[in-house]
Amino acid sequence: xxxxxxxxxxxxxxxxxxxxxxxxxxxxxxxxxxxxxxxxxxxxxxxxxxxxxxxxxxxxxxxxxxxxxxxxxxxxxxxxxxxxxxxxxxxxxxxxxxxxxxxxxxxxxxxxxxxxxxxxxxxxxxxxxxxxxxxxxxxxxxxxxxxxxxxxxxxxxxx
Amino acid sequence: xxxxxxxxxxxxxxxxxxxxxxxxxxxxxxxxxxxxxxxxxxxxxxxxxxxxxxxxxxxxxxxxxxxxxxxxxxxxxxxxxxxxxxxxxxxxxxxxxxxxxxxxxxxxxxxxxxxxxxxxxxxxxxxxxxxxxxxxxxxxxxxxxxxxxxxxxxxxxxxxxxxxxxxxxxxxxxxxxxxxxxxxxxxxxxxxxxxxxxxxxxxxxxxxxxxxxxxxxxxxxxxxxxxxxxxxxxxxxxxxxxxxxxxxxxxxxxxxxxxxxxxxxxxxxxxxxxxxxxxxxxxxxxxxxxxxxxxxxxxxxxxxxxxxxxxxxxxxxxxxxxxxxxxxxxxxxxxxxxxxxxxxxxxxxxxxxxxxx
Numbered sequence: 440x441x442x443x444x445x446x447x448x449x450x451x452x453x454x455x456x457x458x459x460x461x462x463x464x465x466x467x468x469x470x471x472x473x474x475x476x477x478x479x480x481x482x483x484x485x486x487x488x489x490x491x492x493x494x495x496x497x498x499x500x501x502x503x504x505x506x507x508x509x510x511x512x513x514x515x516x517x518x519x520x521x522x523x524x525x526x527x528x529x530x531x532x533x534x535x536x537x538x539x540x541x542x543x544x545x546x547x548x549x550x551x552x553x554x555x556x557x558x559x560x561x562x563x564x565x566x567x568x569x570x571x572x573x574x575x576x577x578x579x580x581x582x583x584x585x586x587x588x589x590x591x592x593x594x595x596x597x598x
Numbered sequence: 599x600x601x602x603x604x605x606x607x608x609x610x611x612x613x614x615x616x617x618x619x620x621x622x623x624x625x626x627x628x629x630x631x632x633x634x635x636x637x638x639x640x641x642x643x644x645x646x647x648x649x650x651x652x653x654x655x656x657x658x659x660x661x662x663x664x665x666x667x668x669x670x671x672x673x674x675x676x677x678x679x680x681x682x683x684x685x686x687x688x689x690x691x692x693x694x695x696x697x698x699x700x701x702x703x704x705x706x707x708x709x710x711x712x713x714x715x716x717x718x719x720x721x722x723x724x725x726x727x728x729x730x731x732x733x734x735x736x737x738x739x740x741x742x743x744x745x746x747x748x749x750x751x752x753x754x755x756x757x758x759x760x761x762x763x764x765x766x767x768x769x770x771x772x773x774x775x776x777x778x779x780x781x782x783x784x785x786x787x788x789x790x791x792x793x794x795x796x797x798x799x800x801x802x803x804x805x806x807x808x809x810x811x812x813x814x815x816x817x818x819x820x821x822x823x824x825x826x827x828x829x830x831x832x833x834x835x836x837x838x839x840x841x842x843x844x845x846x847x848x849x850x851x852x853x854x855x856x857x858x859x860x861x862x863x864x865x866x867x868x869x870x871x872x873x874x875x876x877x878x879x880x881x882x883x884x885x886x887x888x889x890x891x892x893x894x895x896x897x898x899x900x901x902x903x904x905x906x907x908x909x910x911x912x913x914x915x916x917x918x919x920x921x922x923x924x925x926x927x928x929x930x931x932x933x934x935x936x937x938x939x940x941x942x943x944x945x946x947x948x949x950x951x952x953x954x955x
Binding site for chain 2: 550568571574575577578581
């Protein structure tokens with residue numbers, strides 16, 4: 440399933456470029472996606488690594504549709520599916536539930552598409568297909584190791 | 599009921615069944631109920647790790663949850679299927695097992711657990727006479743099990759061939775031919791040419807190069823005669839296939855399935871479920887929260903049969919529709935299951951009643 444299970448021993452990108460974190464005053468819908476998600480390998484947030492930028496998040500409130508495009512730091516990043524999973528879980532936990540009967544955080548009332556930015560990953564189509572398959576996402580979120588890893592990335596307490 | 603192609607139809611919501619606490623993945627009508635005074639029974643399975651048994655009974659003829667099958671599967675229950683005799687329910691789970699439940703006077707007992715798959719079991723199907731069971735998994739394999747006396751199940755063969763996650767297995771409605779569809783975008787047809795049914799092999803692979811799907815194939819279903827098949831996919835299309843089943847039934851060897859037509863332009867998100875009613879109506883359920891019905895168009899195209907949309911039920915559910923299943927007995931009844939945690943029972947009704955004969 441998600442390649443992350445294999446747990447890479449060394450860092451894939453040992454020296455990432457770290458960008459300044461953007462100041463935010465007003466919380467917009469797009470803030471929910473990228474705010475404070477830690478990179479699986481680095482003590483930086485996805486925003487600081489420019490994996491996610493505000494421009495890469497399109498929100499269509501009328502159709503309850505969210506599209507997130509992320510850019511892995513290197514094109515062979517084996518963490519790409521994990522980053523995508525983190526983004527989805529973050530959205531699941533943050534997006535306002537439009538329906539009272541939404542009882543599980545594995546189901547989203549909004550239509551969310553999470554994609555690797557075109558041309559930024561060696562196996563772009565394969566990564567996108569995995570992130571798009573809700574059955575595989577559901578199965579991944581029942582895997583305790585993977586959930587721990589996602590939770591760690593989403594933990595608010597990081598440097 | 600004679601089905602009139604030109605009538606105006608609607609799907610009327612009869613009842614919404616609530617109780618599951620996570621998405622409902624799959625549904626199965628008990629084929630032996632709903633006739634001779636036996637109340638109709640429907641099984642549903644969910645991400646909440648349980649299976650629920652629903653019965654339509656009482657003076658109000660409303661649906662109630664009669665039983666909850668729990669504490670057996672430890673993860674999502676992805677699919678369920680009744681044996682043709684209606685006495686057993688098979689349930690496939692992400693916990694890598696398939697459970698067999700026996701109905702003993704209204705109580706359901708887990709009488710067997712089928713182990714062997716390496717990881718998530720995605721689908722389970724009984725053959726037409728109830729002597730065999732097939733399962734498939736993310737481990738890319740399809741297993742055929744023989745039903746032995748005393749609730750024993752023996753693995754007959756492990757079929758390898760898919761290169762990815764196998765999403766669904768489905769037996770042909772009259773013959774012992776097994777179909778599987780996969781994340782590898784193909785449908786594979788498995789068959790055994792000896793009477794002992796021991797030499798199972800893949801006799802056909804339907805892929806993009808032979809008019810097949812260009813993304814994950816989620817489900818397939820057969821018409822009542824078994825000479826046509828419909829498949830649905832993440833490529834947003836439905837495809838219709840046919841084969842010379844008379845040749846196969848008369849023992850003249852395998853007859854391949856060929857593409858009749860592709861229904862595209864109707865869905866704009868993944869189609870998860872398709873089911874062909876005994877009356878010839880194809881229902882589809884998709885990630886756009888809608889249910890669509892299609893029928894063969896009698897316009898007499900020279901290119902062979904064509905299909906048209908009979909109706910689209912927008913917002914059939916609040917979220918993705920994961921399963922649509924026609925009642926095997928009352929042909930107007932359709933059940934649907936959704937990520938919104940509910941099941942809905944629908945009646946296909948005419949908006950101009952004089953056209954319904």
